[in-house]
Amino acid sequence: MIKLSAISKNYHTDKVQTRALDNINLQVDAGEFVSIMGPSGCGKSTLLNIIGLLDRPASGQIEINGQLLGNYSDSQVAKLRNQTFGFIFQSFHLINELRVIDNVELPLLYRKMPATERRAKAKAALEKVGLTARMEHFPNQLSGGQQQRVAIARAMVGEPQILLADEPTGNLDSQMGAEVMSQLLALNQAGTTIVMVTHNEQEAKHSNRIVRVFDGQLVQ
Amino acid sequence: MLKNYLIIAWRIALQRKLFTLINLLCISLTLLVLLVLTALLENTFQPTGVEGKSPRMLQILTMLSYNDERGNSRHSPLGYKVITDYIKPLPSAELVAAVSLPESTTVYQAERTTDLLMRRADAAYWQILDFEVLSGRVPSAEDVATGRFVLVLNQSTAKQLFGQQPAVGQKLNVGGQQFEVIGVVADVLQLNSFADMWAPVSTYPSSDYQHQMWGNFTALILTRDAANFTAIKQELATAIVDFQFDDPAMWSDVRIWADTKLDIFARMLLQNERQADSGAATLLMIISALMLLFMLLPALNLVNLNTGRMLERSTEIGVRKAFGASRQQLIWQFLVENLLLCTVGGLLGLVLAAAALEVIESSGVIPYLQVNINFTVFALGMLISIIFGLLSGIIPAWRTAKLDPVHALKGARR
Ligand SMILES: Nc1ncnc2c1ncn2[C@@H]1O[C@H](COP(=O)(O)OP(=O)(O)O)[C@@H](O)[C@H]1O
Ligand SMILES: [Mg+2]
Numbered sequence: 001m002i003k004l005s006a007i008s009k010n011y012h013t014d015k016v017q018t019r020a021l022d023n024i025n026l027q028v029d030a031g032e033f034v035s036i037m038g039p040s041g042c043g044k045s046t047l048l049n050i051i052g053l054l055d056r057p058a059s060g061q062i063e064i065n066g067q068l069l070g071n072y073s074d075s076q077v078a079k080l081r082n083q084t085f086g087f088i089f090q091s092f093h094l095i096n097e098l099r100v101i102d103n104v105e106l107p108l109l110y111r112k113m114p115a116t117e118r119r120a121k122a123k124a125a126l127e128k129v130g131l132t133a134r135m136e137h138f139p140n141q142l143s144g145g146q147q148q149r150v151a152i153a154r155a156m157v158g159e160p161q162i163l164l165a166d167e168p169t170g171n172l173d174s175q176m177g178a179e180v181m182s183q184l185l186a187l188n189q190a191g192t193t194i195v196m197v198t199h200n201e202q203e204a205k206h207s208n209r210i211v212r213v214f215d216g217q218l219v220q
Numbered sequence: 221m222l223k224n225y226l227i228i229a230w231r232i233a234l235q236r237k238l239f240t241l242i243n244l245l246c247i248s249l250t251l252l253v254l255l256v257l258t259a260l261l262e263n264t265f266q267p268t269g270v271e272g273k274s275p276r277m278l279q280i281l282t283m284l285s286y287n288d289e290r291g292n293s294r295h296s297p298l299g300y301k302v303i304t305d306y307i308k309p310l311p312s313a314e315l316v317a318a319v320s321l322p323e324s325t326t327v328y329q330a331e332r333t334t335d336l337l338m339r340r341a342d343a344a345y346w347q348i349l350d351f352e353v354l355s356g357r358v359p360s361a362e363d364v365a366t367g368r369f370v371l372v373l374n375q376s377t378a379k380q381l382f383g384q385q386p387a388v389g390q391k392l393n394v395g396g397q398q399f400e401v402i403g404v405v406a407d408v409l410q411l412n413s414f415a416d417m418w419a420p421v422s423t424y425p426s427s428d429y430q431h432q433m434w435g436n437f438t439a440l441i442l443t444r445d446a447a448n449f450t451a452i453k454q455e456l457a458t459a460i461v462d463f464q465f466d467d468p469a470m471w472s473d474v475r476i477w478a479d480t481k482l483d484i485f486a487r488m489l490l491q492n493e494r495q496a497d498s499g500a501a502t503l504l505m506i507i508s509a510l511m512l513l514f515m516l517l518p519a520l521n522l523v524n525l526n527t528g529r530m531l532e533r534s535t536e537i538g539v540r541k542a543f544g545a546s547r548q549q550l551i552w553q554f555l556v557e558n559l560l561l562c563t564v565g566g567l568l569g570l571v572l573a574a575a576a577l578e579v580i581e582s583s584g585v586i587p588y589l590q591v592n593i594n595f596t597v598f599a600l601g602m603l604i605s606i607i608f609g610l611l612s613g614i615i616p617a618w619r620t621a622k623l624d625p626v627h628a629l630k631g632a633r634r
Pocket of ligand 1: 041044
């Protein structure tokens with residue numbers, strides 16, 4: 001489903017060059033639950049962002065559903081992000097000016113879909129994460145765990161093939177973290193491919209496969 | 221989609237009250253100044269009411285007499301004789317009026333004296349200008365021809381002199397001459413019509429004025445149609461080729477231009493007394509350039525503000541991009557937001573401008589001023605706001621929309 005070949009990525013800051021990713025080859029198959037682990041700063045987020053087309057590699061190739069991403073235009077990439085991927089971030093990244101329901105609806109705004117259908121889908125997604133009662137609230141009126149569940153609803157509302165989660169429980173206490181994990185597992189059971197960055201060995205055990213990164217390289 | 225843009229624009233405006241306020245003030249204050257200026261300019265160049273015939277009227281305010289060899293030069297209003305000899309006979313003129321500039325005159329009443337501005341005019345003056353007669357009448361051709369001592373007052377003057385009593389029929393000593401008030405007209409403030417009172421030209425204490433080449437007169441030339449302007453200008457140029465000075469040894473040349481109101485101002489400001497072209501086109505360009513410049517400063521300020529604000533919203537931009545917003549869609553969103561803000565600012569500016577004009581009018585800073593926000597000014601105001609919105613929105617929108625989503629999510633400040 002996703003195939004990365006010889007992916008490298010450098011960062012230049014103040015004349016210091018960081019090799020964030022170095023010749024990464026990785027394949028993720030449909031239905032898998034892959035955990036990415038490794039010490040802080042080893043390049044996990046960079047890798048996840050490149051998979052999700054949020055960032056561009058310096059070199060290497062990305063294949064999605066057998067399609068090689070060459071010189072895709074901005075609007076083609078936007079469409080891929082919209083239809084193929086759903087993102088969950090460590091710090092939630094909800095839009096504070098929008099109500100919970102509007103936040104969840106956001107990915108559907110960029111599809112041609114009638115407003116009533118969008119609203120219905122957003123409601124259904126909120127129902128799955130058990131937050132229908134908080135629909136009209138604003139994000140900062142919710143607890144961290146609730147915010148992350150809203151973020152899951154937002155990531156799922158467009159029924160993407162792949163869910164990318166960057167330390168989704170990193171900012172949550174263990175009980176809230178467990179709730180979020182059980183929802184991710186349920187989604188995976190229902191057929192969604194998941195790639196998750198985590199520090200937590202316990203959480204990683206739930207996945208099919210653990211990919212370990214050290215200093216920008218994959219280790220076995 | 222548009223509805224969603226508007227909703228988020230509204231929420232963000234509420235969330236960032238200070239920014240919104242600064243933004244709105246920036247636009248509405250600029251617009252306020254521009255609109256008040258435009259209204260005043262329109263009132264000057266395209267008046268309605270008493271000088272409503274201006275579009276088919278040419279005026280001669282001054283003449284330039286000179287002799288370059290002797291180094292003589294004199295720039296003055298016209299003598300009455302210039303008007304009778306050279307201007308009244310112009311074939312394409314439908315009607316020519318002679319009227320003096322307002323002269324300071326003392327009015328003597330039993331218990332007090334009052335200094336007022338008085339014009340003396342011929343009969344055509346009352347035909348060319350459309351004074352609103354509040355009571356009585358204005359002088360007739362017969363009044364002027366027979367030199368009757370009849371007087372017209374404007375409303376404020378009538379009130380000042382006679383209080384609540386009716387002015388018409390009152391006797392009044394003006395500069396030692398005994399007049400009878402025959403009419404009261406509404407107050408006006410326009411180039412050829414403002415004055416406190418009017419009398420026939422034939423009431424001058426001496427008839428010397430009839431023989432003077434230099435005096436205190438201006439001429440109004442009414443034509444059937446603005447298309448005749450060129451003809452009149454040519455006829456005038458031909459007529460003054462043989463200009464007869466009282467003292468040909470001292471004076472050799474004369475320049476007299478029949479101008480529209482705009483021409484008069486342009487000629488005055490740009491000092492184009494010697495050439496036929498008044499420089500009106502240049503004046504209009506200067507005014508437009510100044511207005512643009514005046515708009516540019518707040519617009520640049522808004523560009524800065526907007527860029528700062530959008531970078532503050534980089535998380536939102538990152539999230540939207542991550543979930544499928546294309547660059548184009550984001551640019552649209554920010555443009556719509558900005559246009560909305562600017563339109564609201566524009567409407568606010570219009571309301572402020574209308575209020576300011578009301579205050580200026582009623583405060584009497586400029587006596588007898590009457591200006592309105594008409595459709596032209598309104599349309600101009602909205603156009604300016606939209607230009608503002610585009611100017612100050614497109615650059616920041618474009619800059620932020622091209623951010624990589626990762627950078628946006630990390631809160632890129634560059
Ligand atoms: N925008 C950036 N500019 C410069 N260096 C960066 C940037 N993002 C990440 N890095 C560097 O790249 C390396 C990998 O970062 P990251 O992928 O965020 O690591 P992880 O998610 O594993 O903690 C780190 O050394 C980090 O300092
Ligand atoms: Mg990370």
